[in-house]
Ligand SMILES: Cc1ncc(C[n+]2csc(CCOP(=O)(O)OP(=O)(O)O)c2C)c(N)n1
């Protein structure tokens with residue numbers, strides 16, 4: 001062996017990173033993401049949130065679809081379910097209905113969410129399933145080596161759009177607001193502390209919380225969602241933004257070229273499990289209402 005190359009043993013590395021308490025929530029598998037990928041902030045953000053909220057690993061299930069972002073359940077010390085491409089929400093909904101005491105966090109990329117999985121989002125949102133959905137939006141299909149996604153910008157050259165993408169991108173925030181999500185927010189992988197705060201707040205919400213995380217794919221996107229571009233474009237929501245005002249939230253969401261970070265909208269209304277429990281009581285004749 002070359003004496004200058006010192007192997008890094010996993011246990012040594014883990015000892016070092018576990019010095020800080022939140023790292024207890026990391027699994028023994030080190031992330032396989034490319035160095036610099038925005039997804040590392042996902043592992044940091046979620047583990048911070050779990051620690052802060054005092055939720056034990058045994059009470060958490062992370063659920064994902066397929067894609068680089070969807071590798072996430074392997075890297076955290078919770079129960080996990082790596083499902084099929086685009087099917088994270090039906091599985092996550094089933095888990096929550098099966099055991100409402102569990103904290104369920106669904107995770108995926110923009111392709112998983114808005115292309116193949118796009119039909120599931122409105123129903124999870126309108127039914128107010130009591131879970132958190134984190135969509136790491138890099139505007140590209142990373143795992144399959146850089147094809148255009150439903151959130152790719154017009155003009156973006158990718159392996160599937162070598163003569164430039166001509167399709168107008170979806171606006172995920174506008175979609176979720178109109179679908180009836182009871183908590184809608186946006187964060188950026190380059191602002192890690194804010195991201196951790198936003199994940200914490202999303203998880204503390206009772207109901208369907210949707211957090212879009214702008215996240216660079218450093219391997220397949222050198223021109224659009226880069227750290228340099230997002231650092232310049234990202235702004236905070238106005239200080240007087242009223243997160244109970246749906247129209248104000250939509251007006252902010254419409255400014256997609258200058259993405260605002262923060263909580264766009266939140267409301268308190270019955271969750272799917274509460275509605276189902278009330279229906280069951282009526283069916284059993286134990287609730288006259
Ligand atoms: C049914 C099905 N169709 C297509 C694929 C191929 N596939 C795997 S991941 C993926 C897209 C990944 O992009 P995204 O969800 O944005 O996640 P990222 O890799 O960027 O994190 C595709 C099309 C698949 N695995 N299953």
Ligand code: SF4
Nearest residue numbers: 034037068142217218
């Ligand atoms: S291909 Fe892109 S999205 Fe996937 S791990 Fe690498 S940088 Fe991240």
